[in-house]
Every structure is written in C-alpha cells, then in structure tokens.
Amino acid sequence: MDDLGGAAHHELEDEDWFFILPCDWRFLPELGPLASRRRVFFIGPAQMNQTVRSRELIDLTALRALFALWVFAYHVNLHARFAHFLGPLGGLIHHGYLGVDGFFMLSGLILARADQPVALAPKSILRFWGKRLARLYPVHLAVIGLLAAMFLGGSASGMAARDPARFGLGELAKHLLLVQGWGFSHRWAWNYQSWSISTEWAGYLAFPALAAAFAAMPALAAMFFLPLCFFCLGLVDTSFHGLNLTFGAALLRFFPEFVAGIATMRLVPLYADELPGRAIAGAGAVILLGFSLIGSDLMMVLGVWLALAGLAMQDDAQKPPVIGQIAPLHWLGVISYSVYMSFAPVELIVSQGFRHWGLPPEAHRLAYCAAMAVLVLGLAVILHYSVELPARLGLNRWLDPKKAEALAVGAVPL
Numbered sequence: 562m563d564d565l566g567g568a569a570h571h572e573l574e575d576e577d578w579f580f581i582l583p584c585d586w587r588f589l590p591e592l593g594p595l596a597s598r599r600r601v602f603f604i605g606p607a608q609m610n611q612t613v614r615s616r617e618l619i620d621l622t623a624l625r626a627l628f629a630l631w632v633f634a635y636h637v638n639l640h641a642r643f644a645h646f647l648g649p650l651g652g653l654i655h656h657g658y659l660g661v662d663g664f665f666m667l668s669g670l671i672l673a674r675a676d677q678p679v680a681l682a683p684k685s686i687l688r689f690w691g692k693r694l695a696r697l698y699p700v701h702l703a704v705i706g707l708l709a710a711m712f713l714g715g716s717a718s719g720m721a722a723r724d725p726a727r728f729g730l731g732e733l734a735k736h737l738l739l740v741q742g743w744g745f746s747h748r749w750a751w752n753y754q755s756w757s758i759s760t761e762w763a764g765y766l767a768f769p770a771l772a773a774a775f776a777a778m779p780a781l782a783a784m785f786f787l788p789l790c791f792f793c794l795g796l797v798d799t800s801f802h803g804l805n806l807t808f809g810a811a812l813l814r815f816f817p818e819f820v821a822g823i824a825t826m827r828l829v830p831l832y833a834d835e836l837p838g839r840a841i842a843g844a845g846a847v848i849l850l851g852f853s854l855i856g857s858d859l860m861m862v863l864g865v866w867l868a869l870a871g872l873a874m875q876d877d878a879q880k881p882p883v884i885g886q887i888a889p890l891h892w893l894g895v896i897s898y899s900v901y902m903s904f905a906p907v908e909l910i911v912s913q914g915f916r917h918w919g920l921p922p923e924a925h926r927l928a929y930c931a932a933m934a935v936l937v938l939g940l941a942v943i944l945h946y947s948v949e950l951p952a953r954l955g956l957n958r959w960l961d962p963k964k965a966e967a968l969a970v971g972a973v974p975l
Contacts, residue, residue, distance in 0.1 A: 618674075618876035619885030621667060624869065626893035627884075628667070629900045631660035632754075633937065636904055640912055640922040641929045652853035656861055658805045661757050663865045664901075665815050668761055669822025670829075670873060672768055679769040686769045691960045693765040697739075697758055699952035700902050700944050704752045705736060707906050727751065742811040752905045756807045760815040771820065775827055783827035790821040791866075795859050804858040818862070825870050833877035842871030842883060899944040900937060907936045 635657025638644045644654035679689045712728045726732075732750035735741040741750070742759030775783060794817040798804050806814045845867025852860035875883055885891055893900065911932050915922050922929040 618671075618873065619891055620872040620876045620882045621671070621869070621885075622894035623882075623884040623887060623890040624663070624872055624894070625667065625897040626890045628660040628663040629893070629897040631657045631663075632901065633657075633904065633933075635660070636908060637930055637933050640908075641926040642923045643926050643930065649850075649854060652856060653850065656853055656856070656858065659858060659861055659865065662804060662814070662818055662862050663869065664757065665761070665764075665818040666822040666825070666862075666866055666869055668764065669819040669824075670826045670869065671822075672765075673772065673775070673823040673826035679772050681769060681773050688960055689769060690765060692957065693762075695953050695956035695960065696898075697762060700899055700949045701736075701739075701752065701755055701758055703944060703948045704755075704902050704906060705733070708751055708909070711906060711909065742808060742815075744809050744812070746808050748808070752902065754901065754904050756811055757815075758902075760811045763812060764815060764819045767816075768823075771823060775823055780827045780831055783824040786824040787821055787828075790817040790824065791859070791863065793817040794821075794862065798859040804862065821866060822869075825866070825873065829870065829873045829877050833874040836874055838871045838873070838875030838878065838880065839883050840871070841874065842868045845869070845871060896941050896945040896949075899941040899949050903937045903940040903944060907933060907940055911936060 631653075634654050638654050638657070644651035647654060679685055708728070727748070727750045729750070732741070732746060732748070735746050736751045736755060736759075739755075739759045739762040740746075742756035743763060746756070794804070794814075797806070797810070797813045797817070801810060801813075804814050845864045847864070848867060849861050849864030852864060872883060875881075876885070911929065912922065915925065915929060915932075920928070
C-alpha cells in the first residue's frame with residue numbers, strides 16, 4: 562500500500578483529482594503540500610458503494626435496445642410475414658416475444674444493484690414504490706390517453722374500432738390499476754403490451770421483501786437460486802408449451818426470471834474480475850441463436866441470461882464495453898421503455914390504415930415495416946422527452962433528490 566501511495570504521489574499532476582479511501586489514511590502525511598494545492602476527497606466505504614451502484618452499466622443499456630428491437634421485429638412480423646426471408650434468423654424473429662423475458666431478468670438485476678437494500682420500513686418501501694411508479698406510470702397513462710383519443714376520434718368520424726370491447730371501461734380500470742397482467746384480464750385491450758408493465762409492477766411490490774431475503778443470506782447462496790428459477794421456468798415452459806404467456810399466466814413466467822436477475826446481481830461482483838464476461842456473453846448469444854433453430858423457449862431464455870450475466874460482469878469489472886460504445890444502440894436503450902410502449906397505438910394506426918387503403922401488409926412488407934419503424938421511433942422520442950424524462954425528474958425531486966440530479970445531467974442508470 563505504501564508503494565501505491567508513493568506512486569500516486571509522484572505521478573499526480575497539478576490538475577488531478579485524488580480520491581482517498583479509509584485504508585489509505587496511513588500515508589496521508591506523505592501527501593504533505595499535495596493536499597493543500599490539489600483537490601483531495603476522502604471517500605468512506607458507504608460513499609464508494611453508492612458511487613459504484615449509481616454508475617450506469619452501458620452494456621446493459623444497449624442490451625435493452627436489442628430486447629426492444631427483438632420484440633418490435635416480432636410484432637411487425639405478425640403482419641408483414643417477413644421472417645421466412647431471413648433463413649436461419651427467421652426462428653429468432655418468431656420468438657421475439659422472449660425479448661420481454663430479457664427485460665424481466667434485467668429488471669431484477671438492475672434493481673438488486675441500484676436499490677438494494679430497501680429498508681423494511683413503511684416510509685422506505687413507499688418511497689421505493691413511488692420511484693418505480695414514477696418510472697412506469699406517466700408513459701403508460703400517456704399512451705392510454707392517446708388510445709382513448711384515437712378511439713373517440715375514430716368513432717366520431719365514422720371509423721369505429723373493429724373490436725370496441727377492447728376499449729371498455731372494465732378493461733380501462735384494470736390498466737389504470739396495473740393489474741391486467743395478474744390474471745384479471747384475458748384479452749388484448751387498450752395498451753395491450755402493458756401486460757408486461759403490470760407484471761413488472763408486481764415484481765416491484767415484492768422487491769423489498771425479496772431484497773431483504775437475499776441480503777440476509779450469504780452471496781454464494783444465490784447460486785442455488787439460479788437452477789431453482791430455471792427449473793420452475795422449465796415447468797412453466799412444459800406446462801404451457803412455451804413461454805409466450807401474457808395475461809392469465811404472465812406472473813408464472815415473470816417471477817422465476819425476476820428472481821434470477823436478483824440472484825445474478827448477487828453473484829456478479831464475486832466473479833466479475835476473474836471470469837471472462839465478454840466470452841460468457843458471446844456463449845449466451847450462440848446458445849440463443851442455436852436454440853432459435855430448434856424453437857426451445859427455455860434454452861433461448863438461458864442464452865439471454867448468459868448474455869446478460871456476461872455483460873453485467875464486463876461492466877462491473879469496468880472492462881471495455883462490448884456493445885455499449887455503439888452510440889445509436891445506447892441511445893435507443895435509454896429510450897427503450899418509450900419505444901416498447903409505442904407499439905400499440907402505432908400498430909393500430911398503421912395496420913388499420915393499410916387495410917383501409919387496400920394495402921395488405923404482407924404484400925407491402927417494406928412499406929409496412931418502414932412505416933412502423935418511423936412512427937414508433939417518432940412517438941417514442943416524443944414520449945421519452947416530453948413525458949417520461951420530465952415526469953421522472955419532477956417526481957424524483959420529491960422522492961429521491963440525488964437520483965433527480967443524476968437524471969438531470971444525463972447519468973441515467975437503468
């Protein structure tokens with residue numbers, strides 16, 4: 562330690578910042594005039610832990626973009642039927658609904674990193690729930706408002722919805738309460754893809770108890786939860802002949818993956834410096850692509866988990882990013898929630914428009930895909946910068962001023 566301190570002393574330039582941990586205090590006298598003419602900060606363990614936790618994992622932000630693009634391609638293919646032109650990659654498009662499973666695991670991992678532990682006190686729990694609601698609800702509410710305006714405008718102009726019951730008041734109440742993915746709804750309604758947001762909300766409600774349980778056990782104990790989570794997921798996969806579960810059984814799909822994400826984050830700091838994160842992520846990608854040819858949802862989710870764990874290790878060890886340095890991908894990851902939430906209104910407009918003009922999407926694939934891409938991205942940009950970000954800033958200034966400050970300067974952890 563003395564050698565390190567001496568080296569730091571000799572190599573520092575006048576404009577350097579010098580951070581000192583408590584274990585370095587014994588060589589503070591060697592700094593002498595250094596401390597008086599340079600900016601020296603003393604950081605305790607709690608401060609260092611908070612600094613590490615608040616640092617954005619840019620590979621995982623970019624991975625969010627890939628998950629969103631995967632789900633987007635799946636939805637577009639339902640109308641345009643382009644997957645068979647992609648040869649071996651067609652299976653990947655057909656299983657694009659598994660991008661949501663990636664979000665579920667990523668959500669557990671990021672919460673375990675950024676918000677653990679949540680004190681099991683009413684005030685702390687309510688603050689945590691409020692922060693998560695600030696993340697989800699404003700965009701969700703804005704899209705519901707947009708769909709309501711489209712429904713009312715269409716009805717007034719004589720272009721009634723093909724399925725008016727989809728916009729019933731009962732379904733609206735479920736969406737407003739975020740319980741439509743808990744088995745209370747059994748149809749596509751309103752902002753249909755928000756079933757996954759509903760299940761995420763269930764995970765957020767359970768997270769303080771789950772985090773406390775994991776914090777009370779040794780970190781290595783999390784290793785036993787991973788095979789248990791995938792065993793449970795395998796039972797779901799076998800029972801339902803796949804994992805494309807949305808309404809009635811969505812929570813059976815969600816919780817094993819959410820808990821797997823939490824368990825993964827408990828293990829990542831233990832092995833990030835020793836294990837090759839880039840190679841693990843690459844192996845996950847190979848498994849994902851390989852089993853997309855066979856059509857095994859469970860094994861594809863395992864591949865997604867490996868990729869996620871590998872990238873988390875790469876980032877945690879502060880090694881060079883694998884995909885996070887791709888600026889457009891990173892930016893798309895930042896706005897990926899708004900991208901995902903834009904699918905329903907845009908799909909409704911574009912698919913109905915093409916049919917109205919006598920242009921079957923399957924016969925006009927390129928035009929349909931281009932229209933979907935442009936309008937989804939456009940709406941996502943509007944939602945992110947005019948709804949999502951301002952709402953998070955405003956609500957976090959009240960709930961979590963430090964996070965609001967990080968959001969304001971663009972340091973937005975997942």
